[in-house]
Amino acid sequence: MKIKLMLGGLVALVMAMVGGSVALAETSREAIAERLAPVGSVCLEGQDCGTAAASEAQAQSGAQSGGGEVDGATLYSNIGCAACHDSGVAGAPTLGDTQAWASRLDQGTEALYQSVFNGKGAMPPRGGSSASDEEIEVVVDYMVAEAE
Structure with a gap:
């Protein structure tokens, strides 16, 4: 009986360790992906590169301020x-x-x-x-x- 109890505890311990390492691996993968994420980008001539959004924001700010210069x-x-x-x-x-x-x-x-x-x-x-x-x-x- 003691052997069954010990084996059951051992199995539970192994399961907890495997489950914990999977969660740790996922957290580590997320952390690694976050650290490796690009901090900027390259804009080549002819590409929009966000200038349309800036122009739109500028147009909106002009409209909000009464349309003046x-x-x-x-x-x-x-x-x-x-x-x-x-x-x-x-x-x-x-x-x-x-x-x-x-x-x-x-x-x-x-x-x-x-x-x-x-x-x-x-x-x-x-x-x-x-x-x-x-x-x-x-x-x-x-x-x-x-x-x-």
């Missing part, structure tokens, strides 16, 4: 300029850094507009956005004003 600071954040110009990624001059902007300001704002329209260095045309010419000019004017 959106200011340069708002556009700077909404169309993605801040992503590089806040931190200086890939050599982008940071917003408000007078020294970094000095040589660019000497060229005049029309040259700055063209740099954004056509792209320059690591910056793709239009900064990778779908902003209109007018919106880009508003953002450039805002950035120039911050650098002066």
Whole structure:
């Protein structure tokens, strides 16, 4: 009788261990998948890359504020300029850094507009956005004003 009881306990122990290891394996798989999840993505020229969503959000914010023009600071954040110009990624001059902007300001704002329209260095045309010419000019004017 004691042997049956011991065998029953042993079987129960093995079952608990197997069940626990399966749950642990599932948790580990989930944790590994979470750790290995991509933190970003690459956007190639010609792909939407989320700019449509940003443009839609911008249009909605304009509609919510009475349909008036959106200011340069708002556009700077909404169309993605801040992503590089806040931190200086890939050599982008940071917003408000007078020294970094000095040589660019000497060229005049029309040259700055063209740099954004056509792209320059690591910056793709239009900064990778779908902003209109007018919106880009508003953002450039805002950035120039911050650098002066």
